[in-house]
Ligand code: NAD
């Protein structure tokens with residue numbers, strides 16, 4: 001593979017993917033374009049930035065000039081850049097529409113002009129809306145219910161239209177709830193783990209019955225890599241597991257693993273429009289030879305251990321004014 005542009009490569013999944021690509025492909029050259037919003041940090045790729053195969057550009061995917069500079073000379077684009085947290089999209093959707101939709105438009109236009117050979121949009125199972133029973137497959141109608149999910153669904157449609165209209169060789173992956181190292185501690189698993197480590201309550205939304213299927217970040221990265229190499233342009237691929245767990249059980253299990261009192265579990269007001277279940281049919285990506293390597297207990301233990309071993313990484317984030325302001329708004333003032 002020649003050079004690859006990874007947008008959002010200083011965020012959670014993007015940073016894991018950059019590391020995965022550099023380690024797996026000794027000839028890979030990676031350009032990272034990242035705005036370093038509250039969710040992105042060079043600390044997430046500090047072991048990679050010294051590599052002469054990595055070039056880091058701080059910039060915004062909505063900025064046409066910056067995007068064209070970053071994309072020149074690359075044959076593959078993988079777009080992770082996004083506003084990614086549902087609760088923040090409920091508090092204020094504006095940056096979600098801006099980055100997740102308008103930013104993707106800017107990337108697609110540049111990819112078309114520069115004739116990139118592969119454009120992979122990293123999307124989400126949330127575009128299908130909640131699925132009380134059964135599994136979503138790639139041809140299911142979109143029914144997004146949060147501003148985050150709607151902005152991602154809109155982007156998927158735009159990406160798809162560049163294939164149909166201009167023949168741009170696009171691919172889409174729709175991943176499930178991803179967990180593992182370097183996840184910003186606002187998403188449920190790192191939030192629960194870091195709260196438990198600090199003997200703070202674990203806030204479970206509503207009655208804690210909403211279900212998510214968890215996917216380990218390394219499996220998500222290998223799936224994206226597989227789709228990049230063997231996927232059929234124009235196609236979307238679901239990426240997930242059948243590790244379904246509800247919020248109540250997740251909190252209990254974390255308290256158990258960390259040997260914290262069970263009464264740290266606390267029920268708090270539900271999320272508005274809370275999707276009660278996501279579940280993916282992954283037959284299409286399995287037919288490319290991909291399957292997840294991590295079961296739920298293994299991914300949970302690996303993730304807990306990473307946060308235990310990396311206190312300075314998450315304590316710095318949790319001590320920042322912006323994290324504290326968000327926490328107050330979401331958990332104390334709602
Ligand atoms: P994240 O919030 O950890 O990282 C997002 C990154 O994008 C950050 O580094 C941020 O600085 C950067 N970014 C944000 N706006 C930008 C802009 N305008 N220009 C340039 N960079 C910008 O997100 P994540 O959890 O790693 O998710 C990555 C992608 O995967 C997203 O597109 C998300 O929708 C998708 N996804 C996430 C999950 C999950 O469980 N986390 C599941 C499925 C799909």
Ligand code: TYD
Nearest residue numbers: 086177186187188189203204205210212247
């Ligand atoms: P989250 O990590 O925000 O991912 P998603 O985008 O899939 O909603 O939340 C996962 C689940 O955990 C979801 O059902 C909402 C629930 N949740 C809580 O119960 N408490 C919390 O503090 C958070 C952030 C999420």
